[in-house]
Amino acid sequence: MLKFLLRRILIMIPQLFILSVLIFTLAKAMPGDALSGQLENAHADPKVIAEQRQKLGLDDPIQVQYIRWINHAIHGDLGMSYTHKIPVTDLIGERLWNTLLLAAATLIVSYAIAIPFGVASGRWTNSWLDKWVTCYTYFTYATPLFIFAILMMFLFSFELNLFPSGGSVDPQAVPGTLNYFISKFTHLVLPTLSGALLATSTTIQFLRNEVIDTKIQDFVATARSKGVPESKVYSRHILRNSFLPIAAFLGYDITGLIGGSVFVESIYSYPGLGQLFLDSIQQRDFTVVSALVMISGFAALLGTLLSDIILSAVDPRIRID
Amino acid sequence: MDRFQLLKLENLNTSFKIMNSYYPAVDNITMDVFPNEVLAIVGESGCGKSALALSIMGLHNKERSLIKGHIYFQGTDLLSLSVSQLNKIRGKDIGMIFQDPLTALNPLMRVGQQIEESMNYHTSFSKKEKREKTLHLLEQVGIPDPRLTYNQFPHELSGGMRQRVVIAIAIACEPALVIADEPTTALDVTIQAQIMELLKTLQKKSNTGIILITHDLGVVSEMADRVAVMYAGQIVELSAVEQLFNNPLHPYTRSLLNSIPSSSSDDDRLHVIQGIVPSLQNIPRSGCRFSPRIPWIDASHHEDHPVMHEVESNHWVRCSCYKHFYFPNEKVGEK
Numbered sequence: 046m047l048k049f050l051l052r053r054i055l056i057m058i059p060q061l062f063i064l065s066v067l068i069f070t071l072a073k074a075m076p077g078d079a080l081s082g083q084l085e086n087a088h089a090d091p092k093v094i095a096e097q098r099q100k101l102g103l104d105d106p107i108q109v110q111y112i113r114w115i116n117h118a119i120h121g122d123l124g125m126s127y128t129h130k131i132p133v134t135d136l137i138g139e140r141l142w143n144t145l146l147l148a149a150a151t152l153i154v155s156y157a158i159a160i161p162f163g164v165a166s167g168r169w170t171n172s173w174l175d176k177w178v179t180c181y182t183y184f185t186y187a188t189p190l191f192i193f194a195i196l197m198m199f200l201f202s203f204e205l206n207l208f209p210s211g212g213s214v215d216p217q218a219v220p221g222t223l224n225y226f227i228s229k230f231t232h233l234v235l236p237t238l239s240g241a242l243l244a245t246s247t248t249i250q251f252l253r254n255e256v257i258d259t260k261i262q263d264f265v266a267t268a269r270s271k272g273v274p275e276s277k278v279y280s281r282h283i284l285r286n287s288f289l290p291i292a293a294f295l296g297y298d299i300t301g302l303i304g305g306s307v308f309v310e311s312i313y314s315y316p317g318l319g320q321l322f323l324d325s326i327q328q329r330d331f332t333v334v335s336a337l338v339m340i341s342g343f344a345a346l347l348g349t350l351l352s353d354i355i356l357s358a359v360d361p362r363i364r365i366d
Numbered sequence: 367m368d369r370f371q372l373l374k375l376e377n378l379n380t381s382f383k384i385m386n387s388y389y390p391a392v393d394n395i396t397m398d399v400f401p402n403e404v405l406a407i408v409g410e411s412g413c414g415k416s417a418l419a420l421s422i423m424g425l426h427n428k429e430r431s432l433i434k435g436h437i438y439f440q441g442t443d444l445l446s447l448s449v450s451q452l453n454k455i456r457g458k459d460i461g462m463i464f465q466d467p468l469t470a471l472n473p474l475m476r477v478g479q480q481i482e483e484s485m486n487y488h489t490s491f492s493k494k495e496k497r498e499k500t501l502h503l504l505e506q507v508g509i510p511d512p513r514l515t516y517n518q519f520p521h522e523l524s525g526g527m528r529q530r531v532v533i534a535i536a537i538a539c540e541p542a543l544v545i546a547d548e549p550t551t552a553l554d555v556t557i558q559a560q561i562m563e564l565l566k567t568l569q570k571k572s573n574t575g576i577i578l579i580t581h582d583l584g585v586v587s588e589m590a591d592r593v594a595v596m597y598a599g600q601i602v603e604l605s606a607v608e609q610l611f612n613n614p615l616h617p618y619t620r621s622l623l624n625s626i627p628s629s630s631s632d633d634d635r636l637h638v639i640q641g642i643v644p645s646l647q648n649i650p651r652s653g654c655r656f657s658p659r660i661p662w663i664d665a666s667h668h669e670d671h672p673v674m675h676e677v678e679s680n681h682w683v684r685c686s687c688y689k690h691f692y693f694p695n696e697k698v699g700e701k
Binding site: 171262263264266267268269270271272273274275281282285286289359360361362 | 420423429449450454457458461462464466469470471472473474475483484487488519532536
């Protein structure tokens, strides 16, 4: 197991290198650069712009720029944000926690809904419950996130005034106080529910199909022939086998959520990585974009590793050594 | 035969739902199993053998099947019991050996746990007693290293070893009746013989009644005391094993026996039964169900509503067409 982990982590080094080259090239290929995004070029003296370019090293050959960038990145310096004028690490740092919080909440809520409904729906197929759950999954599957999130905001924030419509915390709340925590929580509710309620549909459908497939397996008949009570047939035999593929997906799910829920974060102006990503692309904030793509790439590599570890822990047929 | 029956089937009828109507796969079967005997049920695939076995175990999906009649096990009608009442009998008094050992074991559970599981519900053994009993069972079914296998997962064992584990599960609580549904079909020939030998030894040791479902007549002749030949959901011939092999009567039984390749036969062509077993919806529900597959026999020889006739003591055969049956390559009236 340890050897496997070490090997996987070592493999990540070349993977990250290739990723970084790719990101750098793509970012450079974007039309415009940091200067065209931030200056009113029409009114600026071309000589000044050229001078600034020279100063920022934007005229150097691309490989020199890359080496400079990667060298700094390895030392933890992702550069300065051109638009925000603060180090990228600082800019990302505060938002990373917000995104992680939202991701964790979304993941927990969506699984808390999906698991009981998916299992019940698969166990009692064609019951009224199953029909309602299937109806719900089709509805949520077909609903675009950006419309659903706006509807949620309209209903629960503007009409019912139950939760705030944007931000991650009340600006007046003092960190560390109870009020601060409550404010954090209420700001989290709508973005979480918008993401989670839609994310459940695939998990429910998947789990339902797994349970339906598993409950007709021969080993389930063996369990019944042993006189195992029906509730135990489910808890000991059917469910564990049905959860296998879900467990494998968990790692990828985490990746997807860390990459940032761009829609949810921008609609609720939730200061997370997704929102920052969108803003940075619009402003050609090249250093921030590269750093963010690098982070989500890293998260993807970690996610696959996590999936492998989870799967090997729950399925004895998959051995890691 | 006034011995106390272990299992008594009375007009057992198991129907499956296809497009909103029910079609009987097991059609009015009446049959007894006595303690300490091996009753073989023989027939081609699709004759209702497994449907019969699963009916006894209560393993059919209740939404898609309808079971009528009576299944008396040691005097109790299993069909009148609730699932939880049935669970007190399944695994304890009736054990089942499944056809395919590759899929009959839970891939995520250790072998030891899977064998112990039935003891959890049917005995008051302590953890240690269960473990000892399991190790003993593994040894009994011929697992070379019980202690190792106890902690192994099914995928670490070969097919033959897994079938031994499946047998150990079935006999864990020393049941009075074991239903073995084609226990060797999925195994290769050398292993088949070993598994059959094992079943025979276990049966002799513990005086268990066994219902052995198979389509292998070689197995039948070695193992069985009595044989029921099934065709299209009905029993067409029922007799002691010697009578069946010495004096097979029903055209279906004779065709089956005639289809066994034999090295001593002069005829180098293998007899093949014409046609196929009709699918559930297409089983003729009146007249002799085997008649479409022996079209050269005159229709007037079949009964309109074939019933079982006791031709000699305890040798039953359905329909009177057996009196007029001959194989196409035989001369008429030779038999």
